[in-house]
Amino acid sequence: MRKSIITAILLLISLQGFAQDKVYKASFFGIRSNGITDNTTSIQNAIDFIASKGGGTLEFSVGRYITGAIELKSGVDIMLREGAVIVGSDNIYAYRGHKGIFWGEGVKDVTIYGKGVIDGRGPALLFFTREQIKMRHIPEDTVLPTLVYLKDCSNVSLKDFIMRYPATRNDLYIVEGGDVKVEGCYTDIRQ
Amino acid sequence: MRNKLKIAAAFLLISFAAPSLSAADYYARDFGAVPDGVTLNTASIQAAIDFVSTHGGGRLILDQGDYVCGSFYLKSNVLLCIDGDSAILGSLNPFDYVRDPDAKWTALVFAIGQENIGICGGGMIDGRGFDIAVRYTDFVHLGLMEDKLSNDRMVEQKRPENIHFYKCTGITIKDITLKDPGCWNQQYDKCRDILIDGVTVDAKSYWNNDGVDIVDCSDVIIRNCYFDAADDVYCFKSHSEDGVSENILVENCVGRSSANGIKFGTYTRGKFKHFRFKNITIFDTYRSAITIATVDGAQIEDVVIDSIRSIHTGNPIFLRTGTRHTNDNQKPYLKDITIKNMYAEVPFEKPDAGYGYEGPVEDLPRNVCPSIIAGIPDIRIENVRLENIHIVYPGHADPEYAYAGTSKEELDAIEEQETRYPEFSNWKELPAWGFYIRHADGIVFDNVTITLAGEDYRPALVTDDVNGLRMKDLKIIDDFAPKGKKQIITKDTKNIRKK
Numbered sequence: 001m002r003k004s005i006i007t008a009i010l011l012l013i014s015l016q017g018f019a020q021d022k023v024y025k026a027s028f029f030g031i032r033s034n035g036i037t038d039n040t041t042s043i044q045n046a047i048d049f050i051a052s053k054g055g056g057t058l059e060f061s062v063g064r065y066i067t068g069a070i071e072l073k074s075g076v077d078i079m080l081r082e083g084a085v086i087v088g089s090d091n092i093y094a095y096r097g098h099k100g101i102f103w104g105e106g107v108k109d110v111t112i113y114g115k116g117v118i119d120g121r122g123p124a125l126l127f128f129t130r131e132q133i134k135m136r137h138i139p140e141d142t143v144l145p146t147l148v149y150l151k152d153c154s155n156v157s158l159k160d161f162i163m164r165y166p167a168t169r170n171d172l173y174i175v176e177g178g179d180v181k182v183e184g185c186y187t188d189i190r191q
Numbered sequence: 192m193r194n195k196l197k198i199a200a201a202f203l204l205i206s207f208a209a210p211s212l213s214a215a216d217y218y219a220r221d222f223g224a225v226p227d228g229v230t231l232n233t234a235s236i237q238a239a240i241d242f243v244s245t246h247g248g249g250r251l252i253l254d255q256g257d258y259v260c261g262s263f264y265l266k267s268n269v270l271l272c273i274d275g276d277s278a279i280l281g282s283l284n285p286f287d288y289v290r291d292p293d294a295k296w297t298a299l300v301f302a303i304g305q306e307n308i309g310i311c312g313g314g315m316i317d318g319r320g321f322d323i324a325v326r327y328t329d330f331v332h333l334g335l336m337e338d339k340l341s342n343d344r345m346v347e348q349k350r351p352e353n354i355h356f357y358k359c360t361g362i363t364i365k366d367i368t369l370k371d372p373g374c375w376n377q378q379y380d381k382c383r384d385i386l387i388d389g390v391t392v393d394a395k396s397y398w399n400n401d402g403v404d405i406v407d408c409s410d411v412i413i414r415n416c417y418f419d420a421a422d423d424v425y426c427f428k429s430h431s432e433d434g435v436s437e438n439i440l441v442e443n444c445v446g447r448s449s450a451n452g453i454k455f456g457t458y459t460r461g462k463f464k465h466f467r468f469k470n471i472t473i474f475d476t477y478r479s480a481i482t483i484a485t486v487d488g489a490q491i492e493d494v495v496i497d498s499i500r501s502i503h504t505g506n507p508i509f510l511r512t513g514t515r516h517t518n519d520n521q522k523p524y525l526k527d528i529t530i531k532n533m534y535a536e537v538p539f540e541k542p543d544a545g546y547g548y549e550g551p552v553e554d555l556p557r558n559v560c561p562s563i564i565a566g567i568p569d570i571r572i573e574n575v576r577l578e579n580i581h582i583v584y585p586g587h588a589d590p591e592y593a594y595a596g597t598s599k600e601e602l603d604a605i606e607e608q609e610t611r612y613p614e615f616s617n618w619k620e621l622p623a624w625g626f627y628i629r630h631a632d633g634i635v636f637d638n639v640t641i642t643l644a645g646e647d648y649r650p651a652l653v654t655d656d657v658n659g660l661r662m663k664d665l666k667i668i669d670d671f672a673p674k675g676k677k678q679i680i681t682k683d684t685k686n687i688r689k690k
Contacts, residue, residue, distance in 0.1 A: 025340055025343045026343055027325070027328045027329075027332070027340065027343045027344075028332050030325075030329075032325065033343065033344075033398075034321060034397075034547065034548060035547065035548065035549060036547065059343070060343075061342045061343035061344075062342055062551045062553075063343075063398075063548075063551075064549060082551070082553050083551030083552055083553050085552055115553075115555075116552075117552055162552075162555060186556070188555055188556055188592070
C-alpha cells in the first residue's frame with residue numbers, strides 16, 4: 001500500500017515534469033530533414049514559438065538538417081534522436097557573426113540531448129571563409145562558429161550526442177562562465 | 192537440375208508472352224488530357240484507359256509534354272506509353288491520391304487484378320515525392336489527415352508510390368524513368384510474369400525511396416536497369432505467411448543506395464526460393480551490397496548471386512535470421528545461399544555522403560564492420576558457399592574508439608538481438624575485420640581472399656557455434672599485422688576443413 005502511494009506520488013511528480021515539457025516535431029515548423037533545405041529561419045522560429053508558449057522540446061528525428069546560427073532560448077530543450085544530424089551551413093554568412101551553431105547568452109534551463117549528431121562541416125566552412133577573406137569581403141578576424149557556444153548560462157546541459165567537425169578545430173563547444181553540464185557527449189572524428 | 196529447368200521454362204514463357212499489346216494506338220490528348228504541366232489530368236487519363244481496355248486493348252500514348260495526375264488505375268490489355276519527351280507528374284495535392292482499399296497502399300499508377308498490362312515509351316513518371324510527402328506531413332499538422340508521424344514522417348502505406356500493381360499477371364515495364372516517389376518507387380504485390388527491362392530509377396527525394404519492391408511475386412525478370420535510390424535497390428519482401436516468391440532473375444543491372452543493394456526483407460513472412468542474380472554492380476551504397484534476412488518467419492532457400500561488384504559500399508555480405516514478428520506455426524529457415532565471383536571494396540568513410548537522403552548515422556561508436564553471417568540459436572543459417580571472392584577492407588580500426596575482444600567471455604557477451612530490425616551495424620563493434628559467423632552450419636570458403644588496406648586490431652575471421660567450416664584457399668592479406676597475430680578464431684566450431 002505504502003509502496004503504491006509512493007509510486008503514485010513519484011508518478012505525479014514525473015507527470016508534472018512532462019506536462020510542461022511539450023514536445024514539438026520539427027516538421028510542425030516546416031523544418032526539412034532532406035540535407036538540402038537551409039532551415040535556419042524555421043528552426044529559430046520554432047525555438048521562439050516554443051519559448052513563447054512557456055517552453056518545451058523541439059524534436060529532431062532521423063535526417064540531415066542544414067542550418068546556420070540558432071539562438072537558444074530559456075526553457076526550450078533540443079532533442080536529437082539517433083540518426084538526426086544538425087549540419088552546419090558551409091556559408092559563413094549563415095552565422096551572422098555568432099559564435100556557435102547553437103548559441104546562448106544568459107539563458108537558463110536548456111538541455112540539448114539524444115544520440116544524434118551536431119556536425120559543423122568545419123573543413124568546408126573554413127574553405128569558404130578563407131575564400132571570402134581572400135576577396136576581402138570579410139575581415140581576417142571573422143568569428144568562426146563552434147558547435148555550441150554558451151555564455152553565462154545556468155542549468156544548461158549537453159547530453160549524449162556526437163560532436164564532429166567544428167570550424168573551431170579542437171573546440172567542440174565553448175563555455176564562457178555560467179553553469180553548464182556536459183555528459184556522455186563524444187566526438188567520432190578519427191585521424 | 193529440375194529447378195533450373197523450371198526456372199528456364201518460366202523465363203521463356205514470360206519473354207514470349209509479355210508484349211502482345213499491339214492492337215491500336217490511342218492518344219490521351221484525344222480524351223481531353225492537357226500536357227501543360229499544370230492541368231490535373233486524372234479524369235481524362237482514367238477515361239482513356241477504361242475506353243482502351245473495353246475496346247480490345249492497345250497503347251495509350253502520352254506525348255507532347257507533362258501530364259499532372261493523381262491516382263489512376265491501369266486496366267487489362269492497356270500499354271501506357273509515355274513518349275520520350277513526356278512525363279506523368281504526380282499531383283502536389285494529397286487529396287488527389289487514393290489509398291486503395293484492397294492493396295492498402297497509396298500510389299500514382301495502380302493496377303489491381305489486371306492482366307497483360309505495361310508501361311513503356313522512353314518517358315518518365317515523376318512522383319515529385321519530396322513536395323508531396325512534406326505536404327502530407329503538413330496536412331497531418333493541420334488536422335486534415337491522421338498519422339502518428341513516427342520518425343517525423345507519414346507512415347509508408349499512406350504516401351504515394353509511383354507504381355503499385357496488386358494481383359496482376361503479365362506485366363511489362365520497359366524503357367521508362369521512374370523519378371522521386373513519395374514512398375517506394377514500384378511495388379509489385381502478389382503478381383506473376385513480370386518483366387522490368389531498361390528502367391532507370393532516380394529517386395533520392397524522400398524517405399523509403401526503394402528502387403524496386405517485389406512482394407510475394409513469381410516469375411520475375413529484372414534486367415538492364417539503373418538504380419539510384421535513397422532506400423534499398425532490389426527489395427524482395429513477403430507480406431503474408433502464404434506468400435511465395437520464386438523464379439526470380441536479376442541481371443545486368445547497376446545500382447546505388449543509401450541503404451542496401453540486394454535486400455531480402457525487411458517484411459519476410461512467406462517463402463522465397465530460386466533466385467538468380469547475374470552481373471550486378473553496387474556502388475556508393477551505405478549499408479550492405481547483399482542482405483538476406485528472415486526475421487518474420489520466412490523460409491528462404493536457393494539463392495545464387497553470381498558476378499557482383501560492390502564498390503565503395505559499407506558492407507559486402509550480411510546474412511541474418513531473427514524472430515522479429517514470427518509466430519509458432521512458422522518454421523523459418525535460411526539455407527542454400529551461393530555467392531560467387533564477387534569483388535568488393537569497403538571504404539573507411541561514409542559511402543553515401545553527399546547523396547540526397549543519406550543513410551542515418553547510427554549504432555555508433557563502431558569501426559568498419561566485417562561481413563556477417565549471423566543466425567540465432569533456434570534458426571541456424573545452413574549451407575552458405577562463398578566462391579571466388581575478393582574483398583578489400585579499409586582497416587584503420589581504432590580500439591580506443593570502439594573495441595570488441597575475442598575471449599570466450601567477450602564472444603559470449605555479443606547479444607543475439609533476435610527481435611531487432613536487422614542491419615549489419617546492429618552489434619556496433621564486432622570482433623573481426625573480415626567475417627563474423629555465428630550459429631551456422633556448412634560454411635564454405637572456396638578461393639576467397641580478404642585484404643586489409645590499413646591497420647586493424649581485430650582478427651580476420653571469427654566463428655562462434657559453427658558446424659562445418661571449410662576454408663579452401665582462404666587467403667588473408669594483412670600487411671599491417673604484428674608478428675604472430677592470430678587471424679582466425681574458431682570458438683565452438685566443429686568439422687573444420689582446410690582443403
